[in-house]
Amino acid sequence: MLEDYFRQYGLIAIFALVAFAVPTSLLAASWLLSRLKIRPQNPTPVKLEPYECGVQTIGGPWNQFNFRYYLYAILFVIFDVEVVFLYPWATRFISLELFALIEMAVFVGILLIGWAYAWRKRDLEWGN
Amino acid sequence: MSCQLASDSILYANGIYRVVYEIVGVVLPCWVAYAIAGLVFAFILVNAVLLGAAAITWGERRLLGRFQNRVGPNRWGPFGLFQPIADLVKLLTKEDLRPDGSDRVVFSLVPVLMVAPLILMTAVLPFAKNTALASLNVGVLYILAVSSITSVAIFMAGWSSNNRYAMFGAARAVAVLISYEIPVVLSLLGVVMVAASMSLGTIVEAQALPFFLVQPLAFFVFMAGMSAELNRSPFDVAEAESEIIAGYHTEYSGVRFALIQAAEFGGVGVVAAITATLFLGGWSGPWSEYLGWLWFLIKTGIIVFLFIWFRATYPRLRIDQIMAFSWKFLLPLAMVNLIAVTLEVFLLRGDDGVLTVTDLAIMGVVNLAVTVIAIAVFGNLIKERVSFRTRQPQNVVVPGVSTIEVI
Numbered sequence: 001m002l003e004d005y006f007r008q009y010g011l012i013a014i015f016a017l018v019a020f021a022v023p024t025s026l027l028a029a030s031w032l033l034s035r036l037k038i039r040p041q042n043p044t045p046v047k048l049e050p051y052e053c054g055v056q057t058i059g060g061p062w063n064q065f066n067f068r069y070y071l072y073a074i075l076f077v078i079f080d081v082e083v084v085f086l087y088p089w090a091t092r093f094i095s096l097e098l099f100a101l102i103e104m105a106v107f108v109g110i111l112l113i114g115w116a117y118a119w120r121k122r123d124l125e126w127g128n
Numbered sequence: 129m130s131c132q133l134a135s136d137s138i139l140y141a142n143g144i145y146r147v148v149y150e151i152v153g154v155v156l157p158c159w160v161a162y163a164i165a166g167l168v169f170a171f172i173l174v175n176a177v178l179l180g181a182a183a184i185t186w187g188e189r190r191l192l193g194r195f196q197n198r199v200g201p202n203r204w205g206p207f208g209l210f211q212p213i214a215d216l217v218k219l220l221t222k223e224d225l226r227p228d229g230s231d232r233v234v235f236s237l238v239p240v241l242m243v244a245p246l247i248l249m250t251a252v253l254p255f256a257k258n259t260a261l262a263s264l265n266v267g268v269l270y271i272l273a274v275s276s277i278t279s280v281a282i283f284m285a286g287w288s289s290n291n292r293y294a295m296f297g298a299a300r301a302v303a304v305l306i307s308y309e310i311p312v313v314l315s316l317l318g319v320v321m322v323a324a325s326m327s328l329g330t331i332v333e334a335q336a337l338p339f340f341l342v343q344p345l346a347f348f349v350f351m352a353g354m355s356a357e358l359n360r361s362p363f364d365v366a367e368a369e370s371e372i373i374a375g376y377h378t379e380y381s382g383v384r385f386a387l388i389q390a391a392e393f394g395g396v397g398v399v400a401a402i403t404a405t406l407f408l409g410g411w412s413g414p415w416s417e418y419l420g421w422l423w424f425l426i427k428t429g430i431i432v433f434l435f436i437w438f439r440a441t442y443p444r445l446r447i448d449q450i451m452a453f454s455w456k457f458l459l460p461l462a463m464v465n466l467i468a469v470t471l472e473v474f475l476l477r478g479d480d481g482v483l484t485v486t487d488l489a490i491m492g493v494v495n496l497a498v499t500v501i502a503i504a505v506f507g508n509l510i511k512e513r514v515s516f517r518t519r520q521p522q523n524v525v526v527p528g529v530s531t532i533e534v535i
Contacts, residue, residue, distance in 0.1 A: 008262035011166040012251050015261055018170040019247035022178075023240045023387050030224055030383035039382075040223045048228040050291040051378055057292065069303040072451065076306040079459075083313045086466075087269060090321040094473060095481035101474055112463065124455045126448030 071123045075115070082111050131158040141258040145169065169261045173250045181394030182212035188393065188436050195440035216386060224382030227290050234288035239380070239387035241281035245274045246394050253401055254329045256411050256420035267328040268316055271402060275357070278395075279305040282359075282366070282376050285388075289379040297375025300447060301366035304356050307454040308363075312353035314462035315346040318469040319406050322483060322491075332410035337488040340407040344492075345465040345499040347407050349458050354403065355438055356450070358395050362442035363450055400431035456510045464502045468495060 034041040050057050089096075089104055118124060131153025133140045140146055148168050153161035186201070186209060193200025204210035226235055252267040254260040264270055279302055286298020320326055322342065323334035331339075340347040356363035367375030377388045404410060404427035411420030445453065472494060476487040483491075 007162070008264060010162070011169070011262050012248075012264075014163060014166040015170045015173070015251050016244075016248055018167065018174060019244040020240060022174055022247065023243040026383055026387060027236070027239065030220060033220060034224070039221050042223075043225060045228070047223075047225055050227045050229070050289070051293070051373065052291070053373075069306075069451070072303065072307055072455070075455070076310060079310045080313070083310070083317070086314075086317055087320065087326070090317045091324060091326055093321050093470070094324040094477055094483070098474075101470065104470075108463075108466075115459070119456065124452070126451045 069126075071118075075118060075123075078111065078114070082108070131161050142260070142263075144172075144259055166261070173261060174247055176255075177247050177250055177394050177398060178390065180397035181390045182216075184393040184397050184432060185212050185215070185389070187432070188396075188439075191433070191436045192440055195437075219386040220383055222382045224384060225379075227379050229290040230379065231288035231290075234284050235379075236384075238281050238285040238288070239384045239391075241284065242278060242391035243387050243394070245277040245281075246391055246398055248274045249398050250401070252328050253405060254332060254410060255401075255424050257417050258329065259411075259420075260329065263327055263329045265325070265327045268320060268326040268331075268406075272313060272316075276305075276309065278391075285380070286376040289376070291379050293372040293374075294376050294378045296372050297366050297378070301359060301376060303447070304359070304363055304366060304450055304454075307451055308353040308356040308458070311349050311454060311458035311462040312357065314459070314466055315349040315353065316406065318343050318346045318465050321469055321473055322488075324481070328405050328410070332405060332412055335409040335412065336485045337492060338407065338409040342488050342492045343407075343465060343469060343495055345461055345468075345495060345502060348499065348503075349462045349465065350403065350407065351434070352458060353454075354399050355435065356454070358392070358399060358435075360396070360435060361439040362445050364444060365447050365450060368444060396432055396435050397428065400435065401428045403431045404428045452510050457506050460506050461502055464498060465495075468498045 030039065033039040085107070086104070089100065093100065131149060133146055133149060145165050145168075148165040149161050152164045156164070189211070190200040190202075190208065201208040201211040204214050226232065249271055251261045252264050252270050254263065282301045282305070283298045286294045286296075286301070289295070319331060319339055322339070323331040325331060325334070355361075359366045365371075367377070372378075377385065380388055401424070404424060408427040408431070409423075410427070411424045413419060413423030469491070472491045473483065476490060477483055
């Protein structure tokens with residue numbers, strides 16, 4: 001049975017190779033078409049300008065600007081870690097005792113209090 | 129030399145796999161047979177995803193046409209069915225530009241990284257009884273993990289394009305993706321809990337009553353969250369054409385653009401297939417178990433139609449509304465669903481840890497009431513307070529300037 005288990009991941013590995021090969025082969029086909037002169041490939045400096053409604057871009061795209069949602073990002077990490085713990089618990093919950101329910105209630109409860117606090121402090125508003 | 133699968137093997141139950149494996153195994157060594165059987169499955173799934181994406185581009189344009197009182201593409205082939213092929217030929221023969229100052233490696237990697245995870249997501253989908261490439265016992269986690277690669281690809285596209293609009297689009301897309309990941313993942317907890325397994329095959333078999341009836345709240349949260357994860361209307365600020373051109377794929381042209389579009393429309397199909405498996409009972413249906421693939425396709429089609437219907441119906445939301453919808457509406461709803469399902473499972477389960485059909489029906493009725501109450505309560509909480517008092521124009525005097533009318 002254990003061998004069987006790894007065989008399935010082997011199949012996924014083969015599948016992953018195919019999944020990456022298919023889009024790559026399309027890109028290669030496009031390159032080949034340009035080599036065979038079926039597809040045009042004559043870039044000019046004007047064509048290669050970044051699109052900006054016809055005007056010259058001032059400054060690059062990588063100057064500093066406020067991403068605004070770093071608070072959401074922090075909350076996301078907290079909740080995502082919570083969910084990682086919840087999944088194994090949920091899988092086996094149907095045959096677990098009352099203790100498992102109380103334990104998870106405490107765990108989720110603490111997080112919910114934190115979430116309510118973030119809401120109260122207006123951290124869930126965009127741009128704060 | 130011949131290869132036989134042990135009858136207690138997980139792969140033995142998979143009819144297509146076993147037949148290919150044993151026929152090839154007659155002439156070739158077993159490990160080659162193993163690889164070839166896997167490749168046959170890969171061929172089926174890759175074609176399903178790419179043809180599905182093509183079909184959905186056609187279906188979406190036709191249906192959107194109908195929704196907006198026009199015809200939609202109808203020139204190439206019957207009902208315009210060859211339109212996707214014409215599009216592909218056109219995009220393949222177009223010049224493929226990479227703007228000055230863009231990051232060459234990252235820019236070229238993006239189309240591959242958009243399409244590959246999408247195809248990989250189908251690996252655990254059972255499209256007929258016992259027929260999946262790999263029926264992993266962590267199927268749900270696998271799908272969630274693979275699907276989040278897309279957000280990295282989107283950010284790579286925005287960052288490497290050397291274009292401000294692309295950067296803004298990518299920043300918005302990541303904001304939306306991380307916000308809606310949480311409600312989606314939390315809503316699936318209820319499904320996992322009732323099925324007592326993360327394997328998609330077991331989840332389908334557990335659906336004596338389809339889970340969208342048992343947990344309407346989870347279904348609602350999942351559909352709303354997935355529309356956002358797919359960057360579809362009403363959550364499509366990441367590529368809002370009236371504000372930031374095309375968002376993160378502004379600079380893509382030619383075949384790279386074709387691949388990104390394929391990933392977008394294929395994503396609708398794959399997510400619809402996952403939704404059909406998790407909430408609509410997947411391949412299970414009346415008559416014969418050999419018709420499983422047909423039921424699966426029909427259910428997937430219904431969900432795809434729902435996604436297109438959403439797109440045609442709802443206007444685009446602002447980014448702050450999108451954030452509020454996720455963190456103040458969907459997240460509490462997912463939590464309510466989790467708590468309700470936990471308590472119901474705890475109270476209704478038998479001594480042997482089994483839920484009967486009657487238990488599922490009771491859960492469905494209770495959860496329907498919970499859904500209505502929760503949506504009413506939390507909908508009221510995030511309602512925007514709009515005052516309809518009409519404002520009178522005021523005359524503002526600015527020194528040095530003539531009077532300006534401010535409305």
